[in-house]
Amino acid sequence: xxxxxxxxxxxxxxxxxxxxxxxxxxxxxxxxxxxxxxxxxxxxxxxxxxxxxxxxxxxxxxxxxxxxxxxxxxxxxxxxxxxxxxxxxxxxxxxxxxxxxxxxxxxxxxxxxxxxxxxxxxxxxxxxxxxxxxxxxxxxxxxxxxxxxxxxxxxxxxxxxxxxxxxxxxxxxxxxxxxxxxxxxxxxxxxxxxxxxxxxxxxxxxxxxxxxxxxxxxxxxxxxxxxxxxxxxxxxxxxxxxxxxxxxxxxxx
Amino acid sequence: xxxxxxxxxxxxxxxxxxxxxxxxxxxxxxxxxxxxxxxxxxxxxxxxxxxxxxxxxxxxxxxxxxxxxxxxxxxxxxxxxxxxxxxxxxxxxxxxxxxxxxxxxxxxxxxxxxxxxxxxxxxxxxxxxxxxxxxxxxxxxxxxxxxxxxxxxxxxxxxxxxxxxxxxxxxxxxxxxxxxxxxxxxxxxxxxxxxxxxxxxxxxxxxxxxxxxxxxxxxxxxxxxxxxxxxxxxxxxxxxxxxxxxxxxxxxxxxxxxxxxxxxxxxxxxxxxxxxxxxxxxxxxxxxxxxxxxxxxxxxxxxxxxxxxxxxxxxxxxxxxxxxxxxxxxxxxxxxxxxxxxxxxxxxxxxxxxxxxxxxxxxxxxxxxxxxxxxxxxxxxxxxxxxxxxxxxxxxxxxxxxxxxxxxxxxxxxxxxxxxxxxxxxxxxxxxxxxxxxxxxxxxxxxxxxxxxxxxxxxxxxxxxxxxxxxxxxxxxxxxxxxxxxxxxxxxxxxxxxxxxxxxxxxxxxxxx
Numbered sequence: 140x141x142x143x144x145x146x147x148x149x150x151x152x153x154x155x156x157x158x159x160x161x162x163x164x165x166x167x168x169x170x171x172x173x174x175x176x177x178x179x180x181x182x183x184x185x186x187x188x189x190x191x192x193x194x195x196x197x198x199x200x201x202x203x204x205x206x207x208x209x210x211x212x213x214x215x216x217x218x219x220x221x222x223x224x225x226x227x228x229x230x231x232x233x234x235x236x237x238x239x240x241x242x243x244x245x246x247x248x249x250x251x252x253x254x255x256x257x258x259x260x261x262x263x264x265x266x267x268x269x270x271x272x273x274x275x276x277x278x279x280x281x282x283x284x285x286x287x288x289x290x291x292x293x294x295x296x297x298x299x300x301x302x303x304x305x306x307x308x309x310x311x312x313x314x315x316x317x318x319x320x321x322x323x324x325x326x327x328x329x330x331x332x333x334x335x336x337x338x339x340x341x342x343x344x345x346x347x348x349x350x351x352x353x354x355x356x357x358x359x360x361x362x363x364x365x366x367x368x369x370x371x372x373x374x375x376x377x378x379x380x381x382x383x384x385x386x387x388x389x390x391x392x
Numbered sequence: 393x394x395x396x397x398x399x400x401x402x403x404x405x406x407x408x409x410x411x412x413x414x415x416x417x418x419x420x421x422x423x424x425x426x427x428x429x430x431x432x433x434x435x436x437x438x439x440x441x442x443x444x445x446x447x448x449x450x451x452x453x454x455x456x457x458x459x460x461x462x463x464x465x466x467x468x469x470x471x472x473x474x475x476x477x478x479x480x481x482x483x484x485x486x487x488x489x490x491x492x493x494x495x496x497x498x499x500x501x502x503x504x505x506x507x508x509x510x511x512x513x514x515x516x517x518x519x520x521x522x523x524x525x526x527x528x529x530x531x532x533x534x535x536x537x538x539x540x541x542x543x544x545x546x547x548x549x550x551x552x553x554x555x556x557x558x559x560x561x562x563x564x565x566x567x568x569x570x571x572x573x574x575x576x577x578x579x580x581x582x583x584x585x586x587x588x589x590x591x592x593x594x595x596x597x598x599x600x601x602x603x604x605x606x607x608x609x610x611x612x613x614x615x616x617x618x619x620x621x622x623x624x625x626x627x628x629x630x631x632x633x634x635x636x637x638x639x640x641x642x643x644x645x646x647x648x649x650x651x652x653x654x655x656x657x658x659x660x661x662x663x664x665x666x667x668x669x670x671x672x673x674x675x676x677x678x679x680x681x682x683x684x685x686x687x688x689x690x691x692x693x694x695x696x697x698x699x700x701x702x703x704x705x706x707x708x709x710x711x712x713x714x715x716x717x718x719x720x721x722x723x724x725x726x727x728x729x730x731x732x733x734x735x736x737x738x739x740x741x742x743x744x745x746x747x748x749x750x751x752x753x754x755x756x757x758x759x760x761x762x763x764x765x766x767x768x769x770x771x772x773x774x775x776x777x778x779x780x781x782x783x784x785x786x787x788x789x790x791x792x793x794x795x796x797x798x799x800x801x802x803x804x805x806x807x808x809x810x811x812x813x814x815x816x817x818x819x820x821x822x823x824x825x826x827x828x829x830x831x832x833x834x835x836x837x838x839x840x841x842x843x844x845x846x847x848x849x850x851x852x853x854x855x856x857x858x859x860x861x862x863x864x865x866x867x868x869x870x871x872x873x874x875x876x877x878x879x880x881x882x883x884x885x886x887x888x889x890x891x892x893x894x895x896x897x898x899x900x901x902x903x904x905x
């Protein structure tokens with residue numbers, strides 16, 4: 140029975156960190172590094188969220204779209220799969236897969252609204268064409284399990300489901316989609332890491348609750364460290380740094 | 393922890409190669425069906441010789457890209473892994489724009505077509521049931537029904553509604569396995585969400601009253617109504633509610649199941665289309681009367697499946713627990729079922745059409761498989777016999793369940809062009825059976841207007857316990873997987889008691905050798 144995570148294609152496709160931290164050969168030729176990749180993917184995650192706000196879809200659709208985009212770049216180059224087209228297309232595909240269909244022309248309308256720049260504008264036919272390429276890149280694996288449901292359940296179980304903790308840990312969880320965590324770790328561990336950080340932040344002692352869980356706390360702590368590192372690095376990322384990454388991508392080879 | 397598990401997985405199961413293969417890996421053999429959104433072909437994988445079914449995804453709606461119905465079907469099929477659910481093997485694409493039979497470019501101008509690759513199944517239930525002269529036996533019907541319910545229970549546990557249960561979507565292979573197919577209308581559902589669903593689903597004859605009355609919130613009960621219709625159809629020999637349009641469908645339902653009111657179906661008068669379709673006169677429920685020739689347990693189960701009020705309709709799980717499946721004659725082992733020449737509703741229909749047009753045999757041959765493809769050896773029942781010869785089965789237990797009339801000619805038929813009705817010498821219909829009981833009872837089958845239902849003499853004297861003991865093995869509540877062959881069919885002591893068909897089964901095929 141495969142409606143649970145452990146037998147799902149999502150579980151079978153969890154990747155090692157090394158497989159996620161890659162820059163595809165075609166992109167490397169342009170001098171694009173793994174760090175550039177991370178920045179571009181983060182920018183595109185933000186772009187997806189922004190588009191999603193316009194077309195009004197649930198966070199779950201955003202999360203699925205970002206996951207598709209990140210999966211895509213573990214095996215396809217940004218040179219061939221232009222991030223500015225991949226991002227809206229992933230949102231388009233995720234909206235179908237999550238039963239919240241958004242019309243392609245609506246997306247195109249908002250893309251134009253967000254970007255005044257000609258070169259980021261795409262038409263309906265571009266999205267539909269990219270949709271097929273992404274489906275193939277994903278090998279038609281469309282089911283994604285997200286940490287949101289476990290987050291809510293855990294908070295409830297720990298008796299920490301006050302508005303304060305819920306908001307904070309939910310917010311941290313949203314931020315994890317700016318990283319590749321969802322490709323590497325099982326969702327419930329990501330949820331626990333978010334709760335862990337939130338409770339340290341709010342100075343809530345729930346060591347006892349964590350200890351009762353039958354999970355490897357080392358993994359949870361490692362994920363938490365990754366998230367904290369991300370927040371740390373985030374402050375050092377400048378506009379120029381991001382532009383430089385996209386600049387390399389725009390290079391003609 | 394997670395890392396270790398991941399490492400193990402990587403060793404055991406190499407990650408799938410990314411990107412999909414080309415449809416050119418397959419050689420198309422013939423069209424075998426028309427799905428909700430595309431044609432289905434029988435094809436051979438060139439490298440392995442394996443026969444598969446290719447379902448083409450029609451890209452009609454150029455405005456909205458890859459059809460959401462296909463996305464649903466793919467998502468759902470990747471999620472469902474069960475022996476009674478069709479297996480999606482992979483998805484392949486054709487590299488360039490394709491042309492249809494008339495040479496017009498195909499709908500999708502962006503790429504070639506996309507195909508889902510399924511395991512090939514020889515028959516569908518409608519195609520099989522429509523075979524001239526074929527009559528299912530009771531253990532066979534029970535066997536199919538049990539598999540149908542097991543597969544459906546699995547879907548429902550996994551929060552998937554099939555929404556198009558009908559005979560032609562129930563595929564059967566030559567091992568007797570039945571699998572649910574065509575999830576093109578299927579959807580995930582959840583009990584907690586308030587999502588509304590479309591009521592424009594399920595083929596009319598199998599559509600439950602709540603959908604006809606416009607319900608947009610519904611659950612697994614919709615599939616159970618369809619199961620009831622199929623069940624009755626199997627026992628009855630023809631569809632029970634063949635309405636021509638929605639109004640007629642509802643009136644047929646009311647004529648059979650009585651007109652609904654607030655006592656038997658609380659809330660019915662608030663249904664969106666209730667006033668529109670409200671029956672002009674009160675009708676009483678006639679299920680028992682119309683199907684009085686069904687045996688007691690069958691009728692009891694059918695009654696519960698054909699409940700007008702979906703909340704009172706039996707669930708797949710409870711249906712599997714009903715007396716019907718645990719009373720003699722027990723459902724038989726799928727493997728013991730006869731093997732038939734390939735038949736799909738699409739093909740049988742087409743065949744019939746074509747036969748009308750061309751009477752000559754030469755023309756007829758074209759419609760069948762050009763050659764036997766080695767995958768299906770001439771039926772060797774002997775090889776399976778050990779499976780069924782339990783040590784303690786007196787062979788006079790029950791008459792072998794052989795379809796009446798000329799039906800059993802199909803049993804040993806080699807694949808290939810079928811002949812006319814006289815291909816096989818008739819007259820030895822019961823000859824060669826070693827079962828001494830057979831002679832006396834055989835005639836009853838051929839002429840009986842209905843499949844034997846085990847309430848008359850054919851089964852009564854068999855000396856079997858009325859109910860198979862329900863051992864502790866009944867585990868389908870835990871997880872659908874536990875309906876595995878091992879515990880399910882009683883050839884082991886742990887099961888439900890000995891399958892009484894066992895001894896005589898072996899005898900049945902003696903005449904072939």
